[in-house]
Amino acid sequence: MRALLRDRLRPYRGRILVQAGLQFAQTVGMLLLPTLNAAIVNQGIVAGDTGAILRLGAIMIAVSLAQLATAIVAELMAAHTAADVGRDLRSLVFRKVQAFSPYQVARFGTPSLTNRTLNDVQQLQTLVISTLTSLLTAPIICVTSLVMAVRQDPPLSVLTVLTIPVTALVVLVMLARLSPLYERIQASLDRLNRILREQISGVRVIRAFVRDDHEKQRFGEANRGMFTASVRAGRLGATLFPVVVLISNVFSIALVWFGGRRIAGGGMPVGALSAFLGYQVQMLTALVIALYVLLTVPRARVSARRVHEVLATEPELTAPARPVTPPSRRGHLELREVEYRHPGAQEAFLSGVSLSAEPGRTTALVGSTGSGKTTLLNLVLRLADVTAGSVTIDGVDVRQLAPDRLAATVGLVPQTPYLFTGTVAENLRYGDPDATDAQLWHALETAQAADFVRKMPGRLAAPIGPGGSTVSGGQRQRLAIARTLLRRPAIYLFDDCFSALDYATRARLRAALAVETAGSAVVTVAQEVRLVEDADTVVVLDQGRVAGSGTHRELLRDNEVYREIAGSQPSGEPARELKQEAV
Template identity: 50%
Template sequence: MLIRLLRAHLGPYRWLVVILLVLQLASTIASLYLPSLNGRIIDEGVAVGQTGPILRLGAIMLAVSLVQITVTIGATYLASRTSASVGRDVRGSVFDRVAVFSAQEVGRFGAPTLISRSTNDVTQVQTVTFMGLTLMVGVPIMMVGGIIMALREDVGLSWLMAVAVPLLALVVGLIIRRMVPQFSLMQKSVDWVNRVLREQITGIRVVRAFVREDDERARFAAANTQYTGTALAVGKLMALVFPLVMLIFNASTIAVMWFGAHRIDSGNMEIGALTAFLAYLIFVLMSVMMATFMATMIPRAEVSAGRIVEVLDTDSTVVEATNPVQIPHGPVEIEFRDVEFAYPGAEVPVLQGVSFTARPGQTTAIIGSTGAGKTTLVNLIPRLYDVSSGAVLMGGVDVRDAELSDVWRRVGLVPQKPYLFTGSVADNLRYGDPEASEEDLWEALRIAQGTDFVQAMPERLDSAIAQGGGNVSGGQRQRLAIARALVRRPDVYLFDDSFSALDLMTDRRLRAALEPETGEATVIVVAQRVSTIIGADQIVVLEDGRVVGVGTHDDLLADCTTYQEIVQSQAVAEVA
């Protein structure tokens, strides 16, 4: 994937890349010859006042330096542009993949790790891409060319290079080998810190309400200490690299000077040759040092790349149909046909043998004790999950055989935990229909009983909404979520316990206003309060994931024990 992205982003600059590569190659080769020329001048000697050879060598060095400066600027520009573009595309790919995940995949990874993989991990890959593009040409040429030129100067000292370079590579390799598992642990520690911090920020009201600040500080301190300990372990290993590299570097230099001096004394080597050989040794070791710097970054980037690929290689359990079937236009009925569903790893299915039909123009209510599977049942309609067996049909078409966009267009979902996005009131309402007019928004607010509090806001429809709706109350958040669904005017309304935060009077007014608005649509309401669904055309009673009763309020009071217990527990039997 990385190679494909590099080709795509470097493609428009291919001629500039070729020119830079040629200039880089030429200037590097030229710089490799300079120590040899300098040594030759030293060996031949320069007469007093004869500055010609020195000026010529200086001019060549200046020209090579100017070319290398130009190449470096161009290479850095291309590397920066390309690595930033690669980072952007990888982040986009991760986001696109997560966007098609079902609730099952999102739950398996978790929001904190998906965020860190989209940010921290992509940054690691982007940084290594930049370093690689900057160093991948000059460093290998300098290393190989330096070795060749050193052998040309004096083969007798070549054994020093044959010892120094492999020794340096061995030391760096051993340290990097110990770094890899630490980098993997570090990325997991980042996930842990993100998860704890996200929970604490999101649940700050709960933390303060239960006076758990000290406990949360301790929990964050534990996550932070884990990350710090891992980072210190990695830092200690990285701190070993450069002292060891410099030790080998300086020891090699001393060895060359020592043995070179003996060869000069014996007449087997010239002073200029020793100077050139020493320069080439520095070239080679500097190249190894730069490669070492790159090598210390690769393991963490490799771990990050693996975590990114894990997301990109994960397929959603909710997939598009191969040959999609069109759902009939207009009002549609929802049929559950012997539906069974089990969460991954669960021993017992959440839903078993569920069968009923919700028809257009009618309100179907679902009620049951906590954990009966009501929300799971509703989530199967828009394919947030897929059934384990059986089928959910929309207009006679199995939702798994229809296009996902076709299914989603037909549904207006108000989830159990209504979520609002950062922006204005109008921005949130227009999630239902981007083309909705202000009149449409006010009409939806009127039905949802939200007109009064929105009009009381400083800027009315343009008033700001904080992330998650944190600056409005729970009841206001529910009413805005209901209005958002009404703006869409879908064929199927799914209200998942969407009236729980409303007082009885507001609840009654809202249901009365909803009835004419949703007259031709299929309405499915999940509720805890019997008073909310007492007038429903059909009530489905769930117990332990099974349907134990279907009928009107009066029918169920007569022959459904579970419903009778629910009614008695809420003391509303007399309402009938």
């Protein structure tokens, strides 16, 4: 935790030093007050000197005002520094997560990454502001109060010295017991977040299968787990402060008793005991304030470890140090003996896959669920890297291409597209930030989305909910297609993205795409054979291997796997009847 915060605080050293100077001045002013109070008692009240009372009282007021001014400025500077550190940490975690592969994101889990970016960073930000405002001054106040108390009466100061180790022992024992509880609280928070996201996202499935009671039980168990850990931590925290106050009161009573005896015996003046008690109160107040800060340390330590886990994770996919620029942007895609193994897996998911996609031609990938079709597209986009073989575009391995160059060359429409909160136009301009309204409408027309967008309130300015929740599945697919068309890439990847469309809309869309994508290489993934009949090349995948390739008719004639896939689909006739139904 120290290394993490030290690195984040280093850019603000100058501001922290100025703030520390202000806090030191504030502390000096605070320590002067008991001495001035003792002087008022001894020189003014006991001596009956009104002038001394007024003069010393005016000095006390001036010192108090100066102390207040320095405290306000120091607090503002500390708050600014803590906010800067929180902003920097959130940005670091966000940029690191952006560089993760989809598999690394899945390994941490979306709810956990969300909590680490927001909640855990907030815990560290709270620790920073508490440390800068309280923990810096608390040791100074304790030490100087002790020194001033010793100056007032050395024998009596022995009681004050004993207060520190007794209080410290109690605090250390409590903190050691709190740390594992905060580990449980953070883990419970991750679980609660995950269950809540699942229940909100899957509400239709939950109701369709009448699993409301089951989900309530899951949430209740997670909620009770967090409640139990929070209550135990709260009880320990609630016990700590009364114990410290009790210790303080016991030693204060002892000071008054022994101090009273020394005054009665002429060993010390009344003003000295008043100042001594003032320093004792200041020292104990500083200890209590330090306790508030120390109580945040166990939780902050857990948060720091979780944040560090993210920052210390090296992205599986890194940009090349010296990117290679292809001699031309034709869009020739080739996979040579590609093998891919999921992280941690013993066996390869894809093995010996070779295929090519030429500009102006359509290559279709067909296969059963889990045969590796989507994984192949991920390898082209470098959402994952091959473990053997190569994926090249225009003769250059995709691992040697700059990320922005690869993104400009390849356009993907996923099977389940994601739309962002905003407007229709803002979502489309993810494809081309500089696209004009006319270009947006052209893309919408091609994607067969213009009609329903015109009916939406605000048209291009119509709001889109998170994930595209305000539009249907088919509308979401068509908007995603329009977004990709705006990029005008050299290679189009369509990952079974026509599945939510009716036959008529699908036919119009495919006809329009044939014109729009002419001259580009098109790779399309499909579950239905009728959707690939017109492809120039159909590649059949079976259990991660190429089971055959050729035209639709060639495969129907020669490839048993393809015939099984075609025969399992509507009408059972793999050729003429399927084609007539598609028309």
